[in-house]
Amino acid sequence: MQCDRFNAFRIHSDASGYRAGFEHIGLDDLTPGNVTVRVAWSSVNYKDALAATGRGKILRRFPLVGGIDLAGHVVDSSDARYRSGDAVLVTGCGLGETRDGGYAEFARVAADDVIALPAGMTLRETMILGTAGFTAGLALLRMQQNGQHAGLGPLAITGASGGVGMLAVAIFARAGYVVHAISGKPEHADFLRQIGATEVLPRTTLPAQSRALESVRFGGALDTVGGPALATLLACCAPYGNVACCGLAASAALESTVMPFILRGVSLLGIASTDTPHAQRMAVWQHLASDWRPHALETVATRAIDFAQLPGIFAGYLAGQAFGRTVVRVAGDA
Structure with missing residues (x-):
């Protein structure tokens, strides 16, 4: 697994002040989790903009990787439900608040928070929906x-x-x-x-x-x-x-x-989406992939940005200038 050091958008608040930016970190710098995911896509939510800029008290600990959504492929798992190569997603569940989130090339998450990619959806489409x-x-x-x-x-x-x-x-x-x-x-x-x-x-x-x-x-x-x-x-x-x-x-x-x-x-x-029980999460995602799936997800005013563009996106959200969904191509594939 080639992830000794990788890129992450990390947020700090200490004696030097509140700041956020890209850093090179290792897996051991991440909050613990029994499933390691190579992140392909994430998304931008208003809460992410508040966290990245310090305009809202979102983070409960520092430093922390931002991003409340992620989708990608499992690279390592100690839980039998998930194997290397599985396509998965996680939304909420403390990401970007109490746990390191989706704005990094790798994430460690709890197996109980992971949702297998629903049949008929791509990883990118799950992030158009996101939280x-x-x-x-x-x-x-x-x-x-x-x-x-x-x-x-x-x-x-x-x-x-x-x-x-x-x-x-x-x-x-x-x-x-x-x-x-x-x-x-x-x-x-x-x-x-x-x-x-x-x-x-x-x-x-x-x-x-x-x-x-x-x-x-x-x-x-x-x-x-x-x-x-x-x-x-x-x-x-x-x-x-x-x-x-x-x-x-x-x-x-x-x-x-x-x-x-x-x-x-x-x-x-x-409606509290952060800590929704796993069975309800699965039920919602199954509906979103089938009978509740919006026609032509890409019509929901979606734009994709590269990971490097992430720091420049938050000001527009806080100024009320953002419209539609923004997905982040961390290491983007389908």
Whole structure:
């Protein structure tokens, strides 16, 4: 295994300050793991930009390799489930937060966090989805497990121009739901319709204040913004519909009443993608590779960058200039 020294994008915070950049490190510098992966592809998420720049308190230990997603091939494993040459992926599971992540030519990961490459997908395609697509898929899985079905009415998706929201539009539509995309960026309306939205609604659709109950408008929702938008979605959700919450782009606060819950049986579902049990992870990825697979993944505004370009990508994410998914060709192949 030729990996004595390899390239990694590493983040430090010490007496010399907060800094990040490429370094040559060895396997022994990585956090422990019983599966070693040669990383082919990773992706860029808003959380990665926060971690790389120090704009958000993402990392729980230092130094650490960034990147919350990775896909590649096993080069060594002490777990019988995985053999050298197996194509695998890992999303979340502490990567880039408590464990060294995907921004390195090699990674050491726990076998229980590893997902075998789903049939019919390439490694690159799994990173177009990445944590963002997995989060959207997990939300749909939990909603369906709690009784969501197309007959309840359209599904609203807030923050539909963002990474999770955009992929949720494509995934939910592919799964057979009517999707109403809610976005504050009208310039993206045509694109959102192209990937599956039946209607594209302005952000003002969800007012800053709502009554305890509003007229039913949606059968359910995926909310990525929090705050008043989430409260309004609860108030206008159909009886026994589900509102899945996975973000706080606008606010971490929630001012609501119990009325949607006790009068309409609405459920508020928390979507925490980082530590999802392995069986649920597998179920989500199996759906994403088959009946929930977005049509033409490459149409989801995807761009690929080489590993060397990674440090220059984060500022655009923090400035709100990024649109679509960015995949990182670490040692890219299919």
